[in-house]
Amino acid sequence: AGARKWKIKVTQLECGNPSLARAGCVQYFTGPAGGPVKSYGFPRTLRNVDYTTCVRQEAGMCKTAWTVAGGDTATPDAFHLVDSTTTGQSGTNCANSWVMIPNTCDGIPAAGFVDKFCGTFLNEQNLAVASSSVAAKSFEINYHSKDAVAADVETGYCLNYSQTPC
Numbered sequence: 001a002g003a004r005k006w007k008i009k010v011t012q013l014e015c016g017n018p019s020l021a022r023a024g025c026v027q028y029f030t031g032p033a034g035g036p037v038k039s040y041g042f043p044r045t046l047r048n049v050d051y052t053t054c055v056r057q058e059a060g061m062c063k064t065a066w067t068v069a070g071g072d073t074a075t076p077d078a079f080h081l082v083d084s085t086t087t088g089q090s091g092t093n094c095a096n097s098w099v100m101i102p103n104t105c106d107g108i109p110a111a112g113f114v115d116k117f118c119g120t121f122l123n124e125q126n127l128a129v130a131s132s133s134v135a136a137k138s139f140e141i142n143y144h145s146k147d148a149v150a151a152d153v154e155t156g157y158c159l160n161y162s163q164t165p166c
Contacts (some may be wrong), residue, residue, distance in 0.1 A: 022054060024052050024054075025053065026052060027053040028053075028054050033160070033162040035159060035160030035161055036158045037141070037159045038159075039157045041156060043155040044155065044156065045097060045156045046145065049145050050142070050143070050144045050145075051142070052140050052142050053141050053142075053143070054139060055140065055163070056139070057139045057163070058163055062137065062166035063136060063137055063163065064136055064138065064139050064161050064163050065133045065134065065135045065136075065163075065164060066122065066133065066134045066136070067122070067133045067161075067162075068131040068158070068159060069158040069160045071131065078158040079120065079121060079157050079159070080119075080157075081097045081099065081145075081154060081156065081157065082096065082120070082154065086129075087121065087129055088117070088118075088120065088125070088126070088127065088131065089117070089127070090117050090123070090125070090126045091114040091116055091126065093119075093126060094119075097144065097145035099157055099159075100117075100144070101134055101138065102115055102136060102138040102140065103115070104136045114126075122157075141159070143156075143157070
């Protein structure tokens with residue numbers, strides 16, 4: 001075996017630095033737009049996980065819009081969080097794995113208000129057959145999967161985000 005060399009840059013940030021992720025963020029993204037934001041293990045789903053991915057709120061920005069990276073024709077499937085449906089699911093229909101996007105619908109609970117998404121399309125409408133952008137006043141997504149998840153079938157998620165001005 002040959003000798004290996006590594007160059008590793010370590011940067012320490014002081015408490016209160018705006019580049020620090022808030023407590024509880026497992027993944028942290030910066031910038032007014034970005035991605036891909038991928039579930040761990042993508043394009044496979046890990047079982048028994050529950051974690052939060054955060055986006056730093058940039059100056060003058062009040063919302064984040066989430067979209068499926070590559071659209072509905074991406075290969076591998078960029079949003080597939082259930083093994084038994086061919087539609088987008090939301091709310092209580094998501095039992096084994098889901099993405100939660102807090103404060104959707106401008107944070108105003110109303111008829112049809114949902115913040116939990118699963119299925120094969122990211123869409124606020126239940127039983128959707130295409131993905132759409134999901135906007136929220138929050139700057140995070142939460143991912144949850146149970147042991148019952150079919151890790152050999154589901155791909156997880158691969159999303160892009162963009163922030164919108166106040």
